[in-house]
Amino acid sequence: MIHYSCDRCKRLIDTEEELRYSVKLEVCAAMEPLASDEFEDDRDHLLEVQEILERLDDLEDDNIGDEIYQKKHYDLCASCYREFIKNPLGREQPVHLGFSQN
Numbered sequence: 531m532i533h534y535s536c537d538r539c540k541r542l543i544d545t546e547e548e549l550r551y552s553v554k555l556e557v558c559a560a561m562e563p564l565a566s567d568e569f570e571d572d573r574d575h576l577l578e579v580q581e582i583l584e585r586l587d588d589l590e591d592d593n594i595g596d597e598i599y600q601k602k603h604y605d606l607c608a609s610c611y612r613e614f615i616k617n618p619l620g621r622e623q624p625v626h627l628g629f630s631q632n
Contacts, residue, residue, distance in 0.1 A: 538610040551611040555602040 534543040534550050543550045586595060606614060617623060 534605050536607040536610050537604040538606055538614070541607055543605065543607050549608055549611075551606040551608070551614075553604040553606060553614065555604070556600070557602075558599045559597065 532545075534545060535541065536543055586598075
């Protein structure tokens with residue numbers, strides 16, 4: 531039997547008794563297209579992408595790929611899922627003060 535633990539609170543998740551939530555996060559650098567004055571209809575875009583990927587493979591620094599693209603997977607228990615859904619970006623929540631109607 532496969533054992534799962536919550537990646538947020540580290541608690542074991544009993545999949546027979548409770549739901550396990552899977553969060554898949556994909557982050558890629560947003561790159562703007564290069565401005566081109568010329569209409570280049572005869573460019574081989576697939577070849578250009580292949581050349582870029584080959585250059586990335588040749589680089590000695592393994593971290594350069596992490597700056598361009600990352601894909602992560604997390605398992606969450608039910609309570610951590612509810613907290614994640616409320617605030618997926620982890621922003622500080624403003625404090626709301628309740629005043630009486632005096």
